Amino acid sequence: MDGWLGAWTGGRRAVHLGNVADFNEQFFAPGMDAAQRARRLRQAHHYAGMASCYSPEPALVVLPGEVEQGWIDWLARELEWGPVELYSGIAPDRTLARALAERPALAARIATGGLPVLPWGRTAAQGEGAGLAAVRRYESKAAAHGLFTALAPAHPGIVVPRQERPGSPRRAARRLTARASRGLTTVLKSPHGVGGYGTVVVTPREVFAAGGGRALLRRLAGAELLPPGGDLLLEEYVDGGRADRLRDLTFDAVIGDDGRVHPVGVGEMAVDGTRYQGVTVGPGVVPPGAAATAEGFGLAVGERLAAEGHRGWYDVDFVTDRERRLAPTEINLRLTGPAIALVLRARLDQIRGPGHLVRTLDALPLGARISQEALHDHLDRLRPPCARLGVTVLPLVATAGHEPEPTVGLALAARGVEALDAGQALIGAGNHALGRMFEALR
Template sequence: MDGWVGAWTGGRRAVHVGNVADFNAQFLDERTDPAQRERRLRQAHHYAGMATCYSPEPAALVLPAEVERDWIGWLARELAWGPVDLHSGVAPGETVARALERRPALAERLTRGGEPVLVWGRTAAQGEGPELATVRRYESKAAAHELFTALAPDHPGVRVPRQEHADGPRRAARRLTIRAARGLTTVVKSPHGVGGYGTVVAAPQEVFAAGGARALLRRLVREEVLPPGGALLLEEFVDGGPAGSDRLRDLTFDAVIGDDGRVHPVGTGEMAVDGTRYQGVTVGPGVVPPGVAATAERFGLAVGERLAAAGHRGWFDVDFVTDRDRRPAPTEVNLRLTGPAVAFVLRQRLDEVRGPGHLVRTLDAMPLGARLSQEALYAHLDRLRPRCARLGATVLPLIVTAGHEPEPTVGLALAAHSVEVLDAAEALVGAAHHALGRMFEALR
């Protein structure tokens, strides 16, 4: 099979291992307190529900949190999967690698059939070597910026934001104060972070309202927005202009590097970002204007060639923001799967089994109006399924284990043939989630 699917799985069914927490743990600051580590482990285990759709068709799934088989049946019916060997609840309070060390029979079973084994991201559990070294290097937002700067002269349509390094919080506070006094908004970044953690936009008025840059940075550490201590990056804020319905702000370009080092483009998508927190993505025909998409793809392929030469194999993406002229400005590289990767995989599978032209929108953490067990959540979404179908949208459950958290959420994908239908289905589902709270209040 040609193209990115062939490079990714060889066109075969695959074993999907939800090692999100394992990957993230590589980059946690050693000064992170145990309580925050535990919260981040739990959050990552919820997000590992995305492992259901690492590839177009799973042969087996390894999920750290307990997942009812009915959810897999739902996806299997919609996506025309064969039987799936499900192993969930394998690592409730630890990383997946540690759990599999204690279950050698399961680890052996996963490789027995010869299917490709896909993980969220490479860790030492898959072996040391140039691939892991490349991941550890370029997951750094500082190293990624150096790469962007080196490539920029050959890509005049791309704007690379200026970035400076501060070797500790004191120097970061001094530089942030100077920038705020000049009226400049600054993106403050930890060298490593995922999903918006470790990144914050600091406008001058926010710096002054907090009582100064040092006070602001201390507060952001307390609120677990930034990691404790260590180096910080101060990056130019790229002004995208006033918010509006036609505003194209946050983009991703995704690709796969095959075993032979060739880079295979997957596509571009428009991400939904709240502040700096990733919320989801929309992918499919016409979502990103052709000119912007082509510019982002050319630059992303050049990044991929450098990553391949350094030893990376597998999935990667480049994230961009756009300026007032819609020029893409690269902000980071992810040498792993991401939320958008799942949307691209779902679009590929739906086009394959139902015909071309699908758009897919993932909504990674939709708030629920009440805490629900998986059984109750299933019943709730099952009631929404025919209502969305009448609009022309398909509902695909992805993250189903966070419904009983203190702030309950669910992660979904919606598929349709137009953005308008996606918007309508998202509004319908969001209203139904919100109404759960009123329903439970009525029962008191």
């Protein structure tokens, strides 16, 4: 099998490991306290529900949190999977690697099954070496910026925002205040972060309202938007103007075992401030010119990653400026939300014919805290009206319904953006109505 699917799984069914927390833990800031660490692990365990769709057809799925079989059955019906072995709830309060170390039979089942084993991202559990060294290097937003700067001159349409590394929180505060005094908006970045954590856009007004750079940095760390007392990067803010589309783009690719880079696709991300919310992928979502620019630069990045030993999935994220030039912002040497959308699109095109658009919505608010069983029934009631709109509903993250701010993660598939918009609006209204329903029962 040629192309990225061949490089990813060889066209075979695969084992999917939901080790999101394990991957993230590698990059936790040293100053993070136990309570914040526990919250970060719990959030990662919810997101690990995405593991069901790492590849077009799983054979075995391992999840840290407890996930009811009904969710896998739902996906299996829609995506025409064969039987899937599900092992869930094995690591509710720790990493997946630690849990598997205490379950040798399951670990042996995974290792000796003869199927590709796909983690969210590479950790020491998959072995040390050049691949893990590349992950640890280029997941750094400072190292990624250096690579972008080196590659950009050969790629028209790419502009790299200026970045500085003051070297200490005190110097970072002084530089932030100085930039604000010149009227400059600044992007503050922890060298490592996921899903928007560790990245904050601050305006001059916000700096001075807080009482200066040092006070603002303390406030942001207290709100757990930045890691406490850690190194910081200060980056030029790329103004996209007033455009409400094509602000945040992503390019995904797979590096095969032979080091060849295979493009997967581009997508338009939904970002609230700096926090990733989801993505839309499929024909016509990103105009051809922007898609070609993102792909050309993304492939050049992949060639460098491959030369340094990385194998597997990666993506490059961009923001657009007022002239529609693309400014690369980070590299993710792992799976991501957009990767799941692209895999789902590939599977649906395989089984139903080409032309699908897929939108992932990682954390749709629910109007009430509900159990997985009640959430399943709720979404099942929304499935027929979505189907009448031409929208397929695919549940991805079903374990966050009892959080203080309950959410659900879904993918929607359709043949056009208008249908996706309508399906998203219908589900949003249905989720909001949950609150009114429970109010009526009081």
